Amino acid sequence: MRIAMPRGDIKWIRFKIQEPDGELSTIDFTSIYFSVKKKNARDARILIQKSLKANQFYKLADGDYQTKLSPKDTRDLAIGEYLFDIQIGYKNLIKESFIGDFVLKPEITTNDYDDEEDEEIGADIVVPEDTPLILKVPEYLIVRLETPAPVPDGSGEGDPIPESVLEEITENGVGG
Numbered sequence: 001m002r003i004a005m006p007r008g009d010i011k012w013i014r015f016k017i018q019e020p021d022g023e024l025s026t027i028d029f030t031s032i033y034f035s036v037k038k039k040n041a042r043d044a045r046i047l048i049q050k051s052l053k054a055n056q057f058y059k060l061a062d063g064d065y066q067t068k069l070s071p072k073d074t075r076d077l078a079i080g081e082y083l084f085d086i087q088i089g090y091k092n093l094i095k096e097s098f099i100g101d102f103v104l105k106p107e108i109t110t111n112d113y114d115d116e117e118d119e120e121i122g123a124d125i126v127v128p129e130d131t132p133l134i135l136k137v138p139e140y141l142i143v144r145l146e147t148p149a150p151v152p153d154g155s156g157e158g159d160p161i162p163e164s165v166l167e168e169i170t171e172n173g174v175g176g
Contacts, residue, residue, distance in 0.1 A: 001100030003084060006107045008075040014066040017088060024063045031089035032057050034067055036082050036102050047082070048073050079104050 005011040013034060017025040029052070036048040050056040050067040057067045084102040089095040 001098065002103065003100065004103040004105060005069065005074070007077060007079060007104045008071045008107045010071065011069040012066055013069065014060075014064050015086060016064050027090055029088050030091050031087070031095075032065060033087045034084065035087070036084045039081055039083050047077060074104055077104055079106050 003011070003013060017027070017029070019025050032052040034048075034050040034057075035046050037044065037046050048069065050069075057065050059065055080103075082102040082104070083099060085097045085099045087095065087097040
């Protein structure tokens, strides 16, 4: 995945969350984060972060999610390549991250845009994107949601992971 934008501009980020069979996910996610940091693994500072908890994500009528990057989010960052991730979660049962490249290009036209003008823009504004990002939830997460948690009986053992899920994890790696 790749997101590119001019520094200091507005960029709407829109994405779909699909189940492994390609159908739109019906999970009502309890956490969503969009974060940007430098590509340098030694620098763990988050430079941009948007979250569902802070009401910075909006679920649209078609099931897509969107968030907005404002000029103030990028205007002080250097031109260049960064990493981003979108992390989705449901209660304490699942947490999955989707990682991609985030590229800031030089701004061409600059203006005196007032960040305060549109801070309240939300779900009522749907900005078309070329193609929304597609986030596919791995099968093992769906199985985890559909399988009730074991009742603690003191044995220290829970339900085994289904063989098909173990095979997928072995073949593709976790989140693969």
